[in-house]
Amino acid sequence: ITAGPTYEAIDPVRGITNRSSGKMGYAIAQAAREAGAQVTLISGPVALPCPRGVQRIGVQSAQDMLQAAQPAAESADIFIAAAAVADWRVANAAAHKLKKDGSGQAPALEFAENPDILATIARSPRAQAGQLYCVGFAAESENLESYAKAKRERKGVPLLVGNIGPATFGQDDNALLLVDAQGSRELPRASKRQLAQQLL
Ligand code: CTP
Numbered sequence: 001i002t003a004g005p006t007y008e009a010i011d012p013v014r015g016i017t018n019r020s021s022g023k024m025g026y027a028i029a030q031a032a033r034e035a036g037a038q039v040t041l042i043s044g045p046v047a048l049p050c051p052r053g054v055q056r057i058g059v060q061s062a063q064d065m066l067q068a069a070q071p072a073a074e075s076a077d078i079f080i081a082a083a084a085v086a087d088w089r090v091a092n093a094a095a096h097k098l099k100k101d102g103s104g105q106a107p108a109l110e111f112a113e114n115p116d117i118l119a120t121i122a123r124s125p126r127a128q129a130g131q132l133y134c135v136g137f138a139a140e141s142e143n144l145e146s147y148a149k150a151k152r153e154r155k156g157v158p159l160l161v162g163n164i165g166p167a168t169f170g171q172d173d174n175a176l177l178l179v180d181a182q183g184s185r186e187l188p189r190a191s192k193r194q195l196a197q198q199l200l
Pocket of ligand 1: 002062081082083084085086087114115116117118119135136137138139140151
């Protein structure tokens with residue numbers, strides 16, 4: 001299970017991240033553990049305790065998250081990508097703190113696209129052979145059903161879980177829309193803990 005935001009460094013003291021709290025991914029990790037699974041939680045920087053019995057691997061950037069997820073997925077039955085992965089990283093990150101040079105000019109940041117962790121794992125031989133069931137999330141702000149259906153196809157996963165980003169980031173409750181090959185089904189607003197149990 002991936003969870004939380006990623007953090008993309010600009011220099012050693014600054015970076016770019018997003019408002020994911022990690023609560024949904026952590027709730028899924030806890031529910032999976034309680035259901036008897038052996039759980040590896042690959043987590044970006046969040047302020048949450050690791051659920052009891054769960055193995056947590058802490059990461060910062062999307063590239064770190066991919067590097068941790070690939071070997072973990074090799075021996076897993078299910079991969080759930082709940083993380084809010086940064087789409088872009090800073091391509092010209094500085095080795096030392098950027099300083100004002102007195103010119104009044106802000107430094108120019110260049111961006112490079114991050115690897116798509118979910119799509120990469122969904123294309124792996126074990127996933128393609130049906131030995132690894134991949135679940136993606138979609139954080140949208142509108143048109144949830146049509147965007148979630150399109151994202152399921154694009155990522156090549158059997159199950160895509162849609163939610164409205166601004167209505168869930170940081171909250172203790174959420175509402176989910178499950179989209180698979182059979183159609184879609186809503187899990188109405190409830191605590192993330194309850195939704196995680198229903199999802200599993
Ligand atoms: N995801 C990922 N690696 C990325 C980007 C996204 O693994 N580099 C995963 C997320 O964990 C989630 C799913 O892909 O399970 C969809 O993430 P989302 O941010 O909603 O979609 P994007 O692929 O970024 O598409 P867009 O920004 O166009 O909506």
